[in-house]
Amino acid sequence: MRLYIAEKPSMAAEIAKCLPGPASRKDGCIHTGGGVITWGYGHILRQAEPDEYDPKYERWRVEDLPIIPESWKLLVADSCKKQFEIIKNLIEQANEIVHAGDPDREGQLLIDEVLDYVHNQKPVRRLLLNALDEQSIRKAIANLRDNQDFQNLKQSALARSRADWLIGMNLSRAYTLAAQRAGHRTTLPVGRVKTPTLALVVRREREIENFKQADYFTLKADFEHSDTIFTAYWKPREEQPGLDTEGRLADKAIAQALLEMLQAATEPAAVISCETTEKKEPQRLPLALSTLQVMAGKKFGYDPQVVLDTAQKLYERKLTSYPRSDCEFLPESQQDDAAVILSNLTGLAHSELAGWSGKADSLIRSRAWNDKKITAHHAIIPTVERCNFAALNETERNIYFLIAQAYIAQFYPVHVYDQTRAELEHAGERFTANGRIIKELGWKEVYGAEAEDKKEEDSGTLPAMSRGDRARFIQASAEKKSTKAPSRFTAATLLAAMKEIHKYVKNPDLKKQLKDVAGIGTEATRATIIKELIERGFLREETKRKYLKPTEPAYLLVDMLPEELTYPDFTALWEDILRQMAEGSASLDAFLGQQARFAASLCTKAKGAEIPLKGDHHCPRCRKGVLQLRNGKHGKFWGCSRYPACRASFDDKNDKPDIPGQKAQGQG
Numbered sequence: 001m002r003l004y005i006a007e008k009p010s011m012a013a014e015i016a017k018c019l020p021g022p023a024s025r026k027d028g029c030i031h032t033g034g035g036v037i038t039w040g041y042g043h044i045l046r047q048a049e050p051d052e053y054d055p056k057y058e059r060w061r062v063e064d065l066p067i068i069p070e071s072w073k074l075l076v077a078d079s080c081k082k083q084f085e086i087i088k089n090l091i092e093q094a095n096e097i098v099h100a101g102d103p104d105r106e107g108q109l110l111i112d113e114v115l116d117y118v119h120n121q122k123p124v125r126r127l128l129l130n131a132l133d134e135q136s137i138r139k140a141i142a143n144l145r146d147n148q149d150f151q152n153l154k155q156s157a158l159a160r161s162r163a164d165w166l167i168g169m170n171l172s173r174a175y176t177l178a179a180q181r182a183g184h185r186t187t188l189p190v191g192r193v194k195t196p197t198l199a200l201v202v203r204r205e206r207e208i209e210n211f212k213q214a215d216y217f218t219l220k221a222d223f224e225h226s227d228t229i230f231t232a233y234w235k236p237r238e239e240q241p242g243l244d245t246e247g248r249l250a251d252k253a254i255a256q257a258l259l260e261m262l263q264a265a266t267e268p269a270a271v272i273s274c275e276t277t278e279k280k281e282p283q284r285l286p287l288a289l290s291t292l293q294v295m296a297g298k299k300f301g302y303d304p305q306v307v308l309d310t311a312q313k314l315y316e317r318k319l320t321s322y323p324r325s326d327c328e329f330l331p332e333s334q335q336d337d338a339a340v341i342l343s344n345l346t347g348l349a350h351s352e353l354a355g356w357s358g359k360a361d362s363l364i365r366s367r368a369w370n371d372k373k374i375t376a377h378h379a380i381i382p383t384v385e386r387c388n389f390a391a392l393n394e395t396e397r398n399i400y401f402l403i404a405q406a407y408i409a410q411f412y413p414v415h416v417y418d419q420t421r422a423e424l425e426h427a428g429e430r431f432t433a434n435g436r437i438i439k440e441l442g443w444k445e446v447y448g449a450e451a452e453d454k455k456e457e458d459s460g461t462l463p464a465m466s467r468g469d470r471a472r473f474i475q476a477s478a479e480k481k482s483t484k485a486p487s488r489f490t491a492a493t494l495l496a497a498m499k500e501i502h503k504y505v506k507n508p509d510l511k512k513q514l515k516d517v518a519g520i521g522t523e524a525t526r527a528t529i530i531k532e533l534i535e536r537g538f539l540r541e542e543t544k545r546k547y548l549k550p551t552e553p554a555y556l557l558v559d560m561l562p563e564e565l566t567y568p569d570f571t572a573l574w575e576d577i578l579r580q581m582a583e584g585s586a587s588l589d590a591f592l593g594q595q596a597r598f599a600a601s602l603c604t605k606a607k608g609a610e611i612p613l614k615g616d617h618h619c620p621r622c623r624k625g626v627l628q629l630r631n632g633k634h635g636k637f638w639g640c641s642r643y644p645a646c647r648a649s650f651d652d653k654n655d656k657p658d659i660p661g662q663k664a665q666g667q668g
Contacts (some may be wrong), residue, residue: 004127005087005092005111007101010316011132012039013098018137028086028547038087043110044080045117047165048073063178065603066170068596072162074117076654088118099147100127103377104324105582106524108150109157127430131321133383135337135498156582163574163595167192170599174606175560181642183615185628188537188557192571193498193521194529198538199566200491200497200504202550202558211485216248217255217482221262221431222474223269223424228463229474232431234258255478258429261475265427269473272430274422274465277434281415283366283443284451285328286379286406289523290499292323292399297492300398301546304495304527310399313378318385320403322377327375330381330410338362340384342411345404349389350397354406356446360411367412381407405446412443415451420462426473435462488547491530498526506567514572521575560611562602570598614637615641617657621648627657642655 006012012030016023019034029038049333050057050067052075057064076084091097097120101107115124124147129140171190219234236243242251249255287295292311293304302310311323347358368379382404389397416439424431434457444451465471489497497504497518502511521529530548533539538554541547550558558566574595580586616624617638625642629652638657640646650657 001094002096002098003090004035004037004098004100004454005114006037006039006111008041009039011100011129012037013319014132014137015127015129015141018134028083029090036090036102038090038095039083040087040101040110040114041080041083043079043113044084044087045074045110045113046077047161048075050169055477060173060177061172062607064365065174065598066166066174066600067165068599070468073113074113084114087114091115091118091120091122094122097122097124098144099124099150100125100129102324103128103130103322104326104524105153105157105160105522105578108153109161112147112154124148128377129322130325130377131383132315132317133385135384136265136321148166151180152584153582155588157579159581159588159591160578162592164192166592166595166599171565171602171606173436174603175609176558176641178606178609179556179560179611181625181645182611182613183628183641184556184611186553186556188553188560190561190565191529192574193525194533195561195565196520196568196571197494197498197529198533199558199561200568201494201539201548202554204486204489205550207317208485213485214244214250214483216244216250216253216416216481216483217252217478219249219255219258219476219478221426221476223426223433223471224474225271225465225469225471226463228461230433230460230462232422232433235430235432237430249359250252252480259476259478262427262429264471267427268470269424269426269431271465271467271469271471272423272425273467274420274462274469276418276420278439279417279419280443281417281444282404283368283409283412283414284409284447285368286330286381288326288379289323289405290326290495290519290526291328292380292402293527294492294496294499295402296399297490297495299402300395302395302398303491303531303546305491305531306395307399308524310395314400314403315394318383319387319400321337321379321383323380323383324522326523327374327377328368328379329370330368330378331374332369332371332615334378335365335369337384338411341382341407344384344386345382345408348404350401352400353408353504356405356408360408361413362411364411364413366410379406409443409446412446413440415442415444416440422462422465424471433462434458435460437461488549490546490548491527491541494530494548495526498529501568501572504567505569505572506563507569510569510573514569514576519575520568520571556611560609562605562609564598564602593654619646619648620659622646629655 004015006015016030016037020033021033022501023030023032029036053069054072057067060439099111125144126147126149126261127140127144129137168191172188175190176188179186220231222229222231236247236249241452242249242254244250287306293307296302296307297304308323311320314320315323339362342357342360342362346354348354380403387400392400418437418439420435422433473651498521501519502514505511505514516562534541537551539548544551564570577586578589581588581591613626615628617627619625619627619640622640622642625640627638627650628641630637630639636652638652650659
């Protein structure tokens with residue numbers, strides 16, 4: 001018997017439809033002529049809690065930290081016990097197993113860990129489903145791979161799971177206990193990805209609070225050459241006085257003097273250089289999940305979790321491919337489907353998508369078609385399934401639109417334009433002018449103004465000029481501008497920051513190294529992390545724009561933690577190691593040993609963390625804790641929050657500590 005184990009019931013049902021009949025549904029599985037299909041509900045197994053390793057860990061105590069399991073323990077989740085027994089019994093009956101988990105790191109682990117848990121020794125094949133339409137499923141079933149090919153992906157997922165446990169369990173306890181010793185009655189969750197993400201928002205808010213607006217001036221001049229008037233922008237010399245630290249002209253008097261000098265000059269301007277280069281801009285790549293989430297956030301104001309949930313619904317309705325993808329490329333073999341997909345889109349009840357797809361050329365091969373860039377999954381695209389656009393709700397239509405738009409763009413030509421850069425000199429001052437002439441609009445026809453990257457200093461069309469030519473100076477002007485405070489994060493822009501984490505690392509030497517790392521967190525978890533920070537009260541959304549602002553507990557947590565946890569440098573490096581592990585070039589044991597040492601060192605740091613005291617009555621004995629009202633054998637009394645390190649205690653008098661002569665009384 002061949003046994004398929006899918007990640008969830010909906011996927012199992014779709015696989016069953018593509019196997020030979022007859023099909024009959026049993027308790028927790030489906031029997032077909034081509035095998036039996038069963039399913040999980042995400043992770044059937046869960047990691048054991050510290051107290052499930054040893055009951056003493058039920059009470060949080062500094063002296064027990066760090067907690068490092070000698071051997072890792074998994075337990076069957078309470079909600080999945082019945083289904084686990086069904087899967088276990090079917091594995092015993094099978095002679096071949098097909099792993100049909102989602103085609104990503106977590107999907108690989110959650111079926112593999114069940115097989116390992118029951119000590120399976122039977123051969124296992126891997127089914128990779130990037131789409132749930134019948135054609136894709138049949139093709140995937142015909143091309144099963146050896147599950148051993150994905151051993152490295154499983155190791156990477158194990159490393160992520162166990163490292164998160166080491167950091168989360170140990171440091172949440174260490175810093176919560178440290179905060180409680182300072183009088184804070186709170187629990188502070190520390191996470192490998194969650195904490196540096198929260199710190200991004202806290203630091204951004206402080207930048208805004210400390211921002212001081214400054215004025216500066218941009219100088220520009222209009223010139224005429226060959227009966228064409230164009231604008232060029234002043235470029236200051238390195239030694240130019242009046243510049244601020246960003247190289248902007250901040251001195252109004254100097255700006256005015258420059259204007260007067262330029263106006264007074266009688267000589268025409270000289271063309272120092274003028275070069276025209278043909279530029280080609282390749283098609284914008286199809287969408288990975290985070291790209292889709294950022295685009296949907298900017299265009300429609302959607303929360304990242306809404307985008308993921310909607311993309312998942314479209315996938316389960318077989319309209320789009322697997323949503324939790326971090327890949328923006330497509331397998332070369334799937335270009336054969338292009339004509340069918342474009343034909344379906346041409347008949348769509350959406351004038352723009354139908355119009356664009358009608359003009360697309362399915363034979364154009366963009367850079368997206370690249371097998372070398374494909375791992376377990378590919379970019380999110382429409383499937384060959386015809387979409388009833390009118391039957392979708394508004395959110396589903398908008399998400400489908402973005403996915404289809406990006407796909408259609410692959411079948412338009414590259415964008416071609418002539419870029420001209422001219423440099424002029426007038427009255428001893430240098431000016432530059434940039435212009436472009438579009439030769440072929442190409443894929444930008446699909447995106448319109450959204451695809452324009454026109455900068456303020458683009459001057460439009462420039463006349464043909466050569467070195468040594470003269471240009472008539474017409475006028476100069478200075479525009480006063482003001483620096484702007486950085487924008488607050490929204491869920492969408494915070495997600496983008498998590499993906500482009502190299503921009504926020506503290507160590508400049510790491511910036512280049514981390515540029516190719518796919519950020520912190522995964523495509524599937526980033527939205528969840530942001531959502532949890534909001535739900536747990538560390539972030540709140542404000543105004544219609546849903547700007548994220550940190551709360552008081554967020555400041556407390558970020559301020560008390562060491563930089564190793566609040567800056568993304570280390571976490572981004574860990575993600576890089578996890579990627580290397582998935583590629584087979586890093587060791588699980590070495591990585592976890594490193595994480596155990598890291599957790600131990602930070603537990604030690606927590607003992608000496610400086611935390612502002614919270615409470616009306618500071619302990620007069622140790623001066624590092626606060627007095628808190630407690631119930632003892634003989635009634636209420638006040639004890640130090642740092643007990644047992646400080647055993648100061650005082651009688652209660654009218655709900656206040658009675659401190660005669662500021663001397664503490666010993667009380668056991």
